[in-house]
Each structure stands twice: as C-alpha cells, then as structure tokens.
Amino acid sequence: MVLTVSEFLGRFHPVLVHLPIGILLMAAVFYVLSLREQYKALHQATTVALLLGMLSAIGSSISGYLLSISGDYEADMVSTHKWMGFAVAAVAVVSYFLHTKKNNAVKWTIGLMTLLIFITGHTGGSLTHGSDYLTKSITTPAAKTERKPIANVQEAVVYKDVVQPILEEKCYSCHNAAKQKGKLRLDGPEWISKGGKQGEVVISRNADESELIKRLLLPKQHEDHMPPKEKPQLNEKEIALLHWWINSGLSFDKKVKDLAQPEKIKPLLLSLQSAVSNEIKTKPQIPDAAVEQADAAAIKKLTDRGVVVLPVAQNSNYLLVNFVTVQGLSEGDIKLLLSVKKQLVWVKFANQPVNDAMLAILAECKAITRLDISYTKITDKGFVHLQQLPKLQTLNLVGTAVTTNGLMQLKNNQNLQAVYIYQSAVPKKDYAALKTALPKTTIDTGGYTVPMLQSDTTVFTKPKA
Amino acid sequence: MTQKELNNERLATEAKQKELQFFTRRHFLKESAMGFGALALGSLLGSCGNNMGMASSPVFDAAHPLAPRMPFFPAKARSVIYLHMAGAPSQLELFDYKPELAKLNGQDCPPSLLEGKKFAFIRGVPKMLGPQANFKQHGKSGLWVSDYLPHFSTIVDDVSIIKSVTTDQFNHAPAQLLMHTGSARLGRPSIGSWVTYGLGTENQNLPGFVVLTSGGNNPDAGKSVWGSGFLPSVYQGVQCRSEGDPVLFINDPQGMDRDLRKASIDAINKVNQEQYKEFNDPEILSRISQYEMAYKMQISVPEVMNINDEPEYIREMYGAQPGKGSFANNVLLARKLVEKGVRFVQLFDWGWDTHGTSADGAVDIGLINKCRQVDKAMTALILDLKQRGLLDETLVIWGGEFGRTPMQENRDGKEMPFKGRDHHAEAFSMWMAGGGIKGGTTYGETDEIGYSITSGKTEAFDIQATILNQLGFDHEKFTYDFQGRPFRLTDVSGKVITDILA
Numbered sequence: 001m002v003l004t005v006s007e008f009l010g011r012f013h014p015v016l017v018h019l020p021i022g023i024l025l026m027a028a029v030f031y032v033l034s035l036r037e038q039y040k041a042l043h044q045a046t047t048v049a050l051l052l053g054m055l056s057a058i059g060s061s062i063s064g065y066l067l068s069i070s071g072d073y074e075a076d077m078v079s080t081h082k083w084m085g086f087a088v089a090a091v092a093v094v095s096y097f098l099h100t101k102k103n104n105a106v107k108w109t110i111g112l113m114t115l116l117i118f119i120t121g122h123t124g125g126s127l128t129h130g131s132d133y134l135t136k137s138i139t140t141p142a143a144k145t146e147r148k149p150i151a152n153v154q155e156a157v158v159y160k161d162v163v164q165p166i167l168e169e170k171c172y173s174c175h176n177a178a179k180q181k182g183k184l185r186l187d188g189p190e191w192i193s194k195g196g197k198q199g200e201v202v203i204s205r206n207a208d209e210s211e212l213i214k215r216l217l218l219p220k221q222h223e224d225h226m227p228p229k230e231k232p233q234l235n236e237k238e239i240a241l242l243h244w245w246i247n248s249g250l251s252f253d254k255k256v257k258d259l260a261q262p263e264k265i266k267p268l269l270l271s272l273q274s275a276v277s278n279e280i281k282t283k284p285q286i287p288d289a290a291v292e293q294a295d296a297a298a299i300k301k302l303t304d305r306g307v308v309v310l311p312v313a314q315n316s317n318y319l320l321v322n323f324v325t326v327q328g329l330s331e332g333d334i335k336l337l338l339s340v341k342k343q344l345v346w347v348k349f350a351n352q353p354v355n356d357a358m359l360a361i362l363a364e365c366k367a368i369t370r371l372d373i374s375y376t377k378i379t380d381k382g383f384v385h386l387q388q389l390p391k392l393q394t395l396n397l398v399g400t401a402v403t404t405n406g407l408m409q410l411k412n413n414q415n416l417q418a419v420y421i422y423q424s425a426v427p428k429k430d431y432a433a434l435k436t437a438l439p440k441t442t443i444d445t446g447g448y449t450v451p452m453l454q455s456d457t458t459v460f461t462k463p464k465a
Numbered sequence: 466m467t468q469k470e471l472n473n474e475r476l477a478t479e480a481k482q483k484e485l486q487f488f489t490r491r492h493f494l495k496e497s498a499m500g501f502g503a504l505a506l507g508s509l510l511g512s513c514g515n516n517m518g519m520a521s522s523p524v525f526d527a528a529h530p531l532a533p534r535m536p537f538f539p540a541k542a543r544s545v546i547y548l549h550m551a552g553a554p555s556q557l558e559l560f561d562y563k564p565e566l567a568k569l570n571g572q573d574c575p576p577s578l579l580e581g582k583k584f585a586f587i588r589g590v591p592k593m594l595g596p597q598a599n600f601k602q603h604g605k606s607g608l609w610v611s612d613y614l615p616h617f618s619t620i621v622d623d624v625s626i627i628k629s630v631t632t633d634q635f636n637h638a639p640a641q642l643l644m645h646t647g648s649a650r651l652g653r654p655s656i657g658s659w660v661t662y663g664l665g666t667e668n669q670n671l672p673g674f675v676v677l678t679s680g681g682n683n684p685d686a687g688k689s690v691w692g693s694g695f696l697p698s699v700y701q702g703v704q705c706r707s708e709g710d711p712v713l714f715i716n717d718p719q720g721m722d723r724d725l726r727k728a729s730i731d732a733i734n735k736v737n738q739e740q741y742k743e744f745n746d747p748e749i750l751s752r753i754s755q756y757e758m759a760y761k762m763q764i765s766v767p768e769v770m771n772i773n774d775e776p777e778y779i780r781e782m783y784g785a786q787p788g789k790g791s792f793a794n795n796v797l798l799a800r801k802l803v804e805k806g807v808r809f810v811q812l813f814d815w816g817w818d819t820h821g822t823s824a825d826g827a828v829d830i831g832l833i834n835k836c837r838q839v840d841k842a843m844t845a846l847i848l849d850l851k852q853r854g855l856l857d858e859t860l861v862i863w864g865g866e867f868g869r870t871p872m873q874e875n876r877d878g879k880e881m882p883f884k885g886r887d888h889h890a891e892a893f894s895m896w897m898a899g900g901g902i903k904g905g906t907t908y909g910e911t912d913e914i915g916y917s918i919t920s921g922k923t924e925a926f927d928i929q930a931t932i933l934n935q936l937g938f939d940h941e942k943f944t945y946d947f948q949g950r951p952f953r954l955t956d957v958s959g960k961v962i963t964d965i966l967a
Contacts, residue, residue, distance in 0.1 A: 446852025
C-alpha cells in the first residue's frame with residue numbers, strides 16, 4: 001500500500017488538534033479576564049492567542065479533512081465532527097478580526113467558539129475511542145459484555161458462540177460501525193462476507209488464502225500483521241478456531257456438532273466449555289441450590305470444641321467439618337452440628353468414638369453428601385439413620401463393625417456413588433450380592449495386595465542377560 | 466543483700482532501661498525516618514493495585530497462621546503427596562515407549578538434533594541408545610509401561626501419565642527449583658508453602674507441610690525446594706526423619722518433665738503476650754502459636770511418624786521396614802500423615818541420575834535397582850489410599866526435574882563404561898493420580914525417538930496450575946504481595962491440564 005502525501009498529512013490530525021483546543025480556550029480565558037481593570041494588559045495577549053489559535057484551527061481542519069477521506073471512520077460521525085471543526089476555524093477567524101477591530105460582538109463569537117470546541121472535541125474523542133468511551137465505566141462496570149459459559153460446546157452455534165466472541169474481543173475495536181479501518185467491519189455476518197477496501201477477507205473453505213487468516217499469521221513486526229502489534233493479539237487457539245470455521249464453510253447459523261471436527265480442533269472446542277474460568281470441569285459434591293450463610297455463633301461453638309468448620313469455598317456457604325483433633329467426643333458435640341444442618345455437606349469423623357445414637361442426631365443434616373465414619377463405633381443399627389440422608393454420595397465405612405445386613409439398607413439412598421468397606425465385618429462371600437443390591441454404587445472392598453515378586457529382591461550389578 | 470536479690474535488682478534495672486530506650490529521641494528519629502519512608506512507599510506502591518477478582522488471596526493471620534482456610538472454589542483434593550525422583554528418571558526406560566529408537570541403537574546421532582543444543586555432558590557426536598527396558602500395554606486403558614515397574618503396571622487405570630513435560634533447565638538444582646517454586650533462581654516459595662499458606666491445615670497438632678527424603682542425599686537444590694521464600698517462614702516444609710527421632714530434639718531433655726515443659730512454655734507465652742500488648746507486632750502472636758504447636762507436636766509427631774503400629778500386612782504391602790530411611794517407609798508415612806489431615810507431604814528420593822559413569826548410574830543396571838526401591842511402595846500407596854477412601858481427595862504426583870536423552874552419554878566425547886543418558890530438558894514424563902485426576906489416561910506425545918514434544922507441551926507451571934486447581938485455587942488469582950507487586954506460583958504462565966481431569 002502506497003501512502004499518499006495527503007494521507008500522510010492527514011495522520012498529523014490527532015497531534016495538531018490539541019493546539020487549537022488549548023490555544024483558543026486560553027484566548028477565551030484571556031479575553032474574559034482582560035475585561036477586568038486589573039488584567040487589562042491581557043488584551044494584547046488575547047489577540048496573539050486568537051491569531052495562533054485561528055491558524056492552528058485551520059491547519060487542523062485541513063489535516064482532519066485529509067484524514068476523513070481515508071474513510072476508516074463511520075460516515076455520520078465523521079461528518080458531524082468535520083463540520084464542527086470547520087465551524088471552529090471559521091468562528092476563530094471571525095473572532096480574531098472582530099477582536100483586532102475592538103468590536104464588542106467578539107464576546108458572542110468567543111462564547112460560540114468555546115462551545116463549538118467542546119462539541120468538536122467530544123465527537124473527535126468518540127471517533128477514536130468509541131462513542132461510549134466517556135461514560136463506559138460509569139454505566140457498565142464490566143467493560144466486556146458478560147457471556148454465558150458454554151454448557152455443551154457441541155450444541156453451541158459456531159458463529160455466535162465460538163467465532164463472534166473472538167472477533168468481539170480482538171477485532172471489533174477497529175472494525176465496527178464507528179471505526180472501519182481499511183473499510184472493513186467484522187461486527188456482523190453481512191459485513192464479514194462483504195470484506196474491506198481490498199476486497200473479500202474470507203474465502204469459504206479456503207482459510208489459507210483468506211486475507212483475514214493470512215494477516216493474523218504474518219510476523220508480528222510485519223506492517224500488515226493484524227491486530228497491530230501494540231493491540232491484544234489472538235492466541236494460537238483462537239486462530240486455529242477461526243481457521244477451522246472458515247474451512248468448514250463459513251457458516252453463520254450451524255451448530256458445532258454439524259461441522260466436521262478434525263482431531264486438533266476437538267480439544268480446543270472442549271476447552272471452550274470451561275473457558276470462562278480456570279475452574280475444574282467435574283462438579284464437586286455440593287448442591288446446586290444456594291444456601292444462606294451459616295450462623296457465626298454456631299460455627300464459633302464448634303471451633304471452640306476443636307472442630308474444623310469452614311465453607312467449602314469462598315463462593316459457597318456450604319460447610320465442611322472435620323473432627324480430626326477433637327478430644328472426648330460427646331453427643332453434645334454432634335448436636336452442635338444441628339444449627340448448621342442446612343449448610344453441612346462434607347463430614348469427617350474418622351477415628352472418633354461415633355456411635356449409632358450419634359448418627360440418629362446426624363440424620364437431621366439432610367444436605368450431607370460426603371460422610372467419613374471410618375474407624376468409628378457404628379454398627380448395623382446405624383443404617384436406619386444413614387438411610388435418612390437422601391443426598392449422600394460418598395460413604396466411608398472402613399474399619400467399622402458393619403455387616404452385609406446393614407449395607408443392604410442403603411438401597412434407598414438413590415444418590416450414593418461410592419461406599420468404602422475395607423476392614424469392615426462384611427464377609428468376602430457377600431461382595432457379589434452387595435454389588436447386585438446396589439447396582440449404581442461403586443463398592444470398594446479394599447484388601448488390595450502388592451505381591452512380592454522375585455525381581456523385588458534381585459539387586460543387579462550387571463545388565464540382565 | 467543476697468546474691469539472688471542483687472540479681473533480681475539488676476534484671477529489673479535492665480528491663481527498665483530497655484523500656485526507656487523506646488522513649489529516647491534517637492529511637493524516635495530512627496523509627497520515624499524508616500516509618501515515614503515505608504508509609505510513603507506503601508501508598509505509592511499501593512496504587513499499583515491488587516487483583517480485582519471475586520476470589521481474593523488469603524490474608525496472613527499471624528495468630529493462627531496454619532488455621533484451615535477455604536479455597537476459591539470447591540476443591541477435588543484436600544491433600545497432596547508429591548513424590549520427586551531427584552536426579553531425573555529416564556522416561557525412555559519407564560513410560561515413553563519408542564520402538565523407532567531401538568532401530569537406531571548404536572547409530573550416530575544426526576546433526577539436526579545437536580545443532581544449537583546444549584547438553585550437560587554430551588560432547589561431539591553421540592550414539593543413539595535404544596530403550597533398555599521391554600514395554601507392554603497394561604490395564605483396561607492399555608497404557609504402555611516398561612518391565613522396570615512390574616507393580617506400577619497393575620495400577621495404570623488409576624493414573625494419568627503426562628508424556629510431554631518440558632523444562633528450560635538442564636542442571637539438577639535449577640530444574641528442581643523450577644519444578645517446585647516456579648523459578649529456577651532461589652527465593653521463591655515452594656508449592657507446599659503456597660498450598661499451606663492458602664489452605665492452612667486441618668490438623669493443628671501436626672505441621673501442615675512435611676518433607677521426607679530418602680536415597681541417602683537431599684536433592685541437589687537443597688532445602689530451598691521446600692523453602693517458604695518470601696512467604697512467612699511458618700509455611701516452609703518441616704523435614705522429618707524416618708530413622709531415629711522424626712524431628713531432632715523433639716523429646717524433652719533429661720530432668721525436664723512434661724508439666725515443667727508446659728509451665729515454661731506458658732511463662733514464655735505470658736511474657737510474649739505482654740510484649741504484644743506493648744508493640745502490637747503480629748509476629749509475636751505467630752511466635753506464641755508456634756510454641757504451643759511445638760508443645761503439642763512433641764506428642765503427636767512421634768505418634769504419627771511411627772510405622773511400627775501399622776499391621777504387618779500393610780508394611781509388607783509397601784515393602785516398609787521400620788528403622789530404615791527408605792522410600793517405602795516414607796511413602797507409608799505419607800499415607801499416615803494425609804490420613805491425619807496433613808495438607809502437603811513432599812518426598813524426595815535421590816539417586817536417579819543415570820549418566821552411565823558407574824554400574825549404579827547405568828540405565829540397564831542401577832536404574833532397575835532404583836525402580837525396584839520405589840515401584841512396590843508407590844503402587845501400594847495408590848492402592849492403600851484407594852481402599853481407605855482417601856484417593857479421591859488426595860492428589861499424588863510423581864516425577865523428576867527433567868528427562869534423559871535418547872542418545873547415550875559420551876562424557877568429554879569418550880565412550881562410557883556403562884550405558885547412560887545425559888540430562889534432557891526438552892521432554893520427559895510424569896504421572897498424577899487421585900484428587901480428581903482421570904485414571905487410565907495419557908496426555909501429550911513426543912516424536913518417534915522421544916527427543917521433542919509433538920503435542921500437549923506441559924511446563925512446570927502447567928503442573929503447578931493443575932495442582933492448585935485441584936485444591937480449589939485459580940493459579941492466576943492466588944497471589945502474595947511482595948516488594949510492591951503480587952506474586953504467583955506460576956509467575957506469568959501456566960494453564961490447567963484440563964484433559965487429565967475427571
């Protein structure tokens with residue numbers, strides 16, 4: 001692309017505009033002050049300031065006009081700005097001559113000029129920084145529009161959910177309605193297909209020849225590289241996704257599942273499902289419904305007893321408790337849990353003298369999903385109470401005296417996923433029966449061994465033959 | 466006046482004078498000069514801003530530095546056991562099966578692999594060295610594991626092997642530092658310190674971060690790999706010994722009974738309380754809680770560190786023999802510690818540096834012996850955690866600091882007496898299990914000879930990010946303010962390896 005002289009001069013506009021703004025506003029202030037006796041001396045300075053301001057306003061108008069021809073901006077707004085700028089220059093000229101003639105009407109023209117400068121300045125600012133620049137942080141706290149996380153990427157619409165967010169984040173700022181660099185808009189299907197000054201930017205099913213992709217892949221230092229090197233760049237993943245989208249036919253309405261997905265694209269698509277945050281994919285065992293904060297006094301009572309009590313996370317009110325260091329556990333301690341029963345989800349009692357009577361109290365804590373009562377004193381009688389925990393998902397019964405009879409009572413715990421019965425009183429012959437009785441539950445019977453191998457005791461001093 | 470009265474009077478005068486010093490002009494000027502400066506600096510730096518996220522990093526509570534704290538989001542893992550094979554095990558003899566490399570055995574290394582590369586010991590043109598072990602697919606998942614690890618191959622369906630780990634350090638100490646602190650230079654906190662700083666620990670009678678070493682040496686990077694860096698020193702790893710007293714000087718000296726010990730600690734704490742009232746320095750509270758914890762640990766640490774009370778069949782399962790400083794003993798201890806609510810257990814086993822300079826360092830001799838020392842124990846660890854219902858909340862990580870070259874080492878350009886491999890930073894393998902990791906999976910690929918990574922490039926930062934993620938932390942938001950800016954374990958890198966998460 002050859003830069004013409006006029007285009008080159010036009011690019012000085014952003015620098016030059018600040019001169020008339022500053023000088024003419026200063027002239028206005030000088031003028032007002034010079035009306036007072038004590039600042040009378042400023043009268044002559046006003047003349048000089050108006051002259052300089054007028055000249056710089058004319059220079060800005062010319063450079064601005066040259067820049068507007070390049071057409072990278074939205075026509076309506078440019079037009080307003082252009083005519084306002086011309087008006088500033090014209091009124092400045094008039095003011096200068098009126099002032100030198102000591103004509104009193106100058107107060108009106110200087111007032112008008114000041115008003116015009118503010119309007120022109122604002123429209124100019126809107127052109128470069130976007131029309132919502134001034135008020136953006138006030139009206140919308142989050143600068144970016146919040147996007148809903150993609151629950152299932154295969155069901156997502158390729159353009160709307162995959163492509164558009166990338167363009168919006170990295171391209172819109174220069175290729176939108178208000179600012180159309182290279183006469184290109186990327187903020188809508190019709191504009192993307194239309195292309196820019198140099199024609200089409202995307203060729204369906206030929207990403208490698210598409211100008212959009214070519215520019216993204218140019219070395220960062222290259223003049224034509226997009227986005228410009230000082231702007232946020234697209235990462236490999238985003239380029240790969242755009243490339244894939246163009247190669248699979250530039251669809252604006254198809255869903256991800258309707259397009260062929262090469263091996264390389266699959267993980268990228270999958271990563272979009274959790275792209276909103278770095279959080280884990282699988283759901284931890286806490287209920288979806290929110291719960292109010294637990295009573296602080298109740299928590300205090302528990303912590304005073306040496307119980308670990310805390311929310312499962314900063315963004316959750318559900319609680320985990322661990323009795324690992326509690327000495328002399330009593331029924332009273334278990335009763336303390338009742339005041340946080342709505343919040344209680346993960347409970348650890350390992351190695352504590354928990355008995356069936358205590359489980360009866362615990363049965364009121366309906367929200368429990370994980371319960372570790374390994375190495376406690378519970379027996380088969382306790383299962384009546386465990387049955388009353390509908391949300392129970394993981395149950396650790398390692399090292400307890402429970403038998404098959406007790407475990408069979410867990411049939412009604414619909415959500416139970418895993419039960420650990422290593423070192424319990426369940427005989428080996430019942431394992432198969434248990435597994436048929438509780439088909440949805442993984443029953444870990446433990447008792448794993450790592451047999452001693454002959455090689456375990458061989459010490460090599462030379463290579464094996 | 467008796468001698469005792471004289472002494473008391475002298476002490477009283479000394480205390481009085483010490484106190485008066487805080488009212489002197491000199492003290493005032495000194496403190497205010499520093500104080501105002503710091504104040505001004507603080508407000509200057511404060512404007513740099515903190516991470517404005519929903520999640521906020523924990524605030525250091527000096528009175529209860531190890532009190533349990535909540536993560537950013539609900540965690541899959543509550544504890545971590547990190548098994549580090551110091552010296553760097555050979556991925557080409559253990560997990561990364563390269564039949565093509567066997568065909569090239571004994572041939573000159575092509576120049577394309579050597580151009581622009583630096584090696585620790587390889588000089589000139591080395592010969593390629595085929596895999597010395599026999600590989601087979603194991604389990605339902607069909608993961609490739611060599612016959613060097615006969616026990617481990619039975620549990621592949623519970624682990625995820627990452628074959629595409631890479632580092633930019635080819636010397637042991639910096640590579641270990643990078644792996645554990647996120648920086649190859651000294652001074653950053655280790656993962657265990659970050660984790661205990663973030664989460665505290667659930668058992669206040671035990672340290673939150675325990676370190677156990679075996680193999681006869683500490684790792685090359687020294688104790689900095691479990692250091693607390695710029696975090697408060699209470700978060701550094703507590704190294705316990707598996708032979709003799711677990712912690713040196715843990716028993717009361719002769720003539721000091723438990724009550725007297727308690728009385729003296731109470732007295733010291735009372736004096737410290739007075740001091741705190743006077744100066745409001747949070748470090749004093751920290752000291753008080755440390756004294757109390759140390760007192761409690763005198764009972765609880767020897768108790769938990771005793772493997773004699775484990776049943777015989779469990780000890781046999783691990784291959785543990787009480788009284789020895791072995792990896793097997795340490796692994797068994799690690800399980801016991803995690804069971805008791807210890808947050809982070811870090812094991813180092815030394816002796817994996819197989820250069821081929823001796824029989825012990827040969828990939829076809831010494832490496833087999835090293836594997837034998839860890840194979841049974843680490844297999845037992847996974848199975849034992851599993852049967853106790855602990856595997857789903859305990860994250861286990863295994864790995865070294867870098868890998869080993871597909872070329873045979875030719876130290877100083879000469880032929881070596883034994884088959885060895887040089888340090889290789891570009892590609893190596895690690896595995897993870899439990900704590901929300903998807904079992905029976907592999908992640909990443911290397912080229913046909915295991916020289917470079919072809920997909921799934923994984924840096925130390927990615928491993929660290931994944932560990933933090935499983936513990937409920939967004940590694941990008943988990944920061945500590947130091948020298949005027951927030952610091953992260955993963956610095957400016959790191960992405961969670963989502964492909965290996967269940």
